[in-house]
Amino acid sequence: MQSALEKARVLVEALPYIKKFYGKTVVIKYGGHAMLNSELKQAVITDLVLMKFVGINPVVVHGGGPDITGMLKRLGIESQFVGGLRVTDSSTMEVVEMVLGKLNKEIVALINQLGGRGIGLSGKDANLITATKKLGKDQADIGFVGEVAKINPQLLKTVIDEGYIPVISPVGIGPEGETYNINGDTAAGALAAALQADKLIILTDVEGILADPKDKTSLISVIEAADIPSLIEQGIIQGGMIPKVECCVKAIQSGVTTTHILDGRVPHAILLEVFTDQGIGTMVK
Numbered sequence: 001m002q003s004a005l006e007k008a009r010v011l012v013e014a015l016p017y018i019k020k021f022y023g024k025t026v027v028i029k030y031g032g033h034a035m036l037n038s039e040l041k042q043a044v045i046t047d048l049v050l051m052k053f054v055g056i057n058p059v060v061v062h063g064g065g066p067d068i069t070g071m072l073k074r075l076g077i078e079s080q081f082v083g084g085l086r087v088t089d090s091s092t093m094e095v096v097e098m099v100l101g102k103l104n105k106e107i108v109a110l111i112n113q114l115g116g117r118g119i120g121l122s123g124k125d126a127n128l129i130t131a132t133k134k135l136g137k138d139q140a141d142i143g144f145v146g147e148v149a150k151i152n153p154q155l156l157k158t159v160i161d162e163g164y165i166p167v168i169s170p171v172g173i174g175p176e177g178e179t180y181n182i183n184g185d186t187a188a189g190a191l192a193a194a195l196q197a198d199k200l201i202i203l204t205d206v207e208g209i210l211a212d213p214k215d216k217t218s219l220i221s222v223i224e225a226a227d228i229p230s231l232i233e234q235g236i237i238q239g240g241m242i243p244k245v246e247c248c249v250k251a252i253q254s255g256v257t258t259t260h261i262l263d264g265r266v267p268h269a270i271l272l273e274v275f276t277d278q279g280i281g282t283m284v285k
């Protein structure tokens with residue numbers, strides 16, 4: 001069993017990190033695959049609430065891809081992806097918005113249950129995320145998939161200062177009032193840039209960026225943004241990992257200090273990354 005002294009040592013180890021990040025903003029992309037079960041969800045939300053209580057400002061952007069796919073299936077609609085993005089016709093958009101809205105409130109309720117002050121927003125609230133139509137690979141029409149046009153972070157700053165943990169679903173509003181489905185990673189990167197966050201943390205379902213996607217032990221712990229394009233060209237980074245690394249690179253170029261791709265299946269991955277010497281996953285800087 002852990003001795004009392006060992007427990008104290010762990011707490012003391014957190015002090016320099018609490019000092020370093022006190023008052024800073026950390027954007028966390030909470031992906032659908034990192035919402036596997038209620039124990040894991042509870043661990044993620046506990047980390048967020050703890051962060052807020054020690055003076056760091058977490059902002060959550062959530063996904064929900066697996067739940068959206070599940071609901072579409074129940075309605076007899078097959079999901080189709082082009083370059084990692086869901087082809088979104090108007091009825092798919094309705095389902096996307098409904099499922100993300102439900103997930104959003106589940107996360108908010110869990111934050112509140114664990115003693116934090118959660119507030120759920122979609123990109124439509126206070127024009128937080130305005131969007132334009134995004135074309136797919138080879139200029140394909142992929143429907144109501146949105147590209148972030150502008151982030152209006154004023155409301156977010158207000159609720160953060162009031163002590164809330166904002167939870168944002170990646171739905172954008174277009175110039176004609178149309179609704180857009182935005183990839184959760186892309187939305188998180190754009191929000192981190194607009195808030196000039198200190199960290200962007202993307203939770204996913206792998207250890208981090210792997211040098212060989214079939215070998216779990218080939219984790220790349222640190223990578224420079226400049227080295228990413230060649231890994232994509234070589235086919236080492238593929239599929240759903242591409243939007244993640246691209247948004248890390250964009251966020252870095254826009255002034256976010258560090259970005260991290262972490263294994264959301266590891267309980268308390270966020271705490272381990274933010275408050276301990278070891279750090280986990282891949283840091284893109």
Ligand SMILES: Nc1ncnc2c1ncn2[C@@H]1O[C@H](COP(=O)(O)OP(=O)(O)O)[C@@H](O)[C@H]1O
Nearest residue numbers: 031033204205206209210213236237238240241
């Ligand atoms: N080099 C790589 N390292 C790690 N994962 C990779 C790599 N290239 C592709 N991937 C894939 O990217 C996936 C993560 O993207 P995605 O499934 O979209 O996650 P999420 O649902 O968490 O947003 C991994 O499960 C893995 O299959």
Ligand SMILES: CC(=O)N[C@@H](CCC(=O)OP(=O)(O)O)C(=O)O
Nearest residue numbers: 032063064065085086182183184
């Ligand atoms: C355009 C697009 O693909 N949008 C995503 C939005 C949700 C998301 O990003 O969920 P994960 O983070 O769980 O993958 C979708 O419809 O699945």
